Amino acid sequence: MMPRRSVSPSKGPVIRRILVRCSRTSKLQDTGLTIDEGKFATTTFRNARVSCEHCGQVHYWTAKEVVLAR
Helix, strand or coil: CCCCCCCCCCCCCCEEEEEEECCCCCCEEEEEEEEEHHHHHHCCCCCCEEECCCCCCEEECCHHHEEEEC
16 A cells, blocks of 8 residues: 555645647647736736747737646
8 A cells, every 4th residue: 555645735826827829839838927826817918928939939818818737
Protein backbone atom coordinates (compact mmCIF):
# COMPACT_ATOMS: atom_id res chain seq x y z
CA MET A 1 0.00 0.00 0.00
CA MET A 2 1.36 3.43 -0.99
CA PRO A 3 1.31 6.24 1.57
CA ARG A 4 -1.02 9.08 0.65
CA ARG A 5 0.00 12.67 0.63
CA SER A 6 -2.64 14.83 2.24
CA VAL A 7 -3.81 17.79 0.23
CA SER A 8 -4.96 20.77 2.23
CA PRO A 9 -7.55 23.10 0.71
CA SER A 10 -6.28 26.34 -0.77
CA LYS A 11 -6.61 29.27 1.61
CA GLY A 12 -5.76 32.06 -0.81
CA PRO A 13 -6.79 33.17 -4.27
CA VAL A 14 -6.54 30.71 -7.16
CA ILE A 15 -4.05 32.19 -9.60
CA ARG A 16 -4.27 31.08 -13.24
CA ARG A 17 -2.13 31.72 -16.32
CA ILE A 18 -3.87 33.40 -19.26
CA LEU A 19 -3.54 31.50 -22.54
CA VAL A 20 -4.94 32.30 -25.99
CA ARG A 21 -5.28 30.04 -29.01
CA CYS A 22 -3.26 30.78 -32.16
CA SER A 23 -5.69 31.39 -35.02
CA ARG A 24 -3.35 29.72 -37.53
CA THR A 25 -2.12 26.63 -35.66
CA SER A 26 -4.83 26.27 -32.95
CA LYS A 27 -2.07 25.83 -30.37
CA LEU A 28 -2.26 27.59 -27.01
CA GLN A 29 0.07 30.54 -26.44
CA ASP A 30 0.97 31.82 -22.98
CA THR A 31 0.36 35.58 -22.71
CA GLY A 32 2.76 35.99 -19.81
CA LEU A 33 -0.13 37.21 -17.65
CA THR A 34 -1.71 35.68 -14.55
CA ILE A 35 -4.99 36.51 -12.84
CA ASP A 36 -7.00 35.66 -9.75
CA GLU A 37 -9.62 33.26 -11.08
CA GLY A 38 -12.33 34.87 -8.93
CA LYS A 39 -11.73 38.30 -10.46
CA PHE A 40 -11.49 37.16 -14.08
CA ALA A 41 -15.19 37.65 -14.90
CA THR A 42 -15.07 41.34 -13.96
CA THR A 43 -11.69 42.17 -15.50
CA THR A 44 -11.46 44.22 -18.69
CA PHE A 45 -8.50 43.77 -21.01
CA ARG A 46 -7.53 46.67 -23.27
CA ASN A 47 -5.21 46.35 -26.27
CA ALA A 48 -4.45 42.77 -25.27
CA ARG A 49 -1.98 41.21 -27.64
CA VAL A 50 0.71 38.56 -27.70
CA SER A 51 3.53 37.70 -30.10
CA CYS A 52 2.85 34.10 -31.05
CA GLU A 53 5.74 31.66 -30.84
CA HIS A 54 3.86 29.22 -33.08
CA CYS A 55 3.23 31.37 -36.18
CA GLY A 56 5.32 34.49 -35.53
CA GLN A 57 2.40 36.93 -35.79
CA VAL A 58 0.85 39.22 -33.22
CA HIS A 59 -2.56 38.10 -31.99
CA TYR A 60 -5.05 40.51 -30.43
CA TRP A 61 -7.43 38.86 -27.98
CA THR A 62 -10.41 39.49 -25.71
CA ALA A 63 -11.50 37.84 -22.48
CA LYS A 64 -13.93 35.66 -24.45
CA GLU A 65 -10.99 33.97 -26.23
CA VAL A 66 -8.98 33.22 -23.09
CA VAL A 67 -8.19 29.82 -21.62
CA LEU A 68 -7.25 29.82 -17.93
CA ALA A 69 -4.54 27.31 -17.01
CA ARG A 70 -2.80 26.32 -13.80
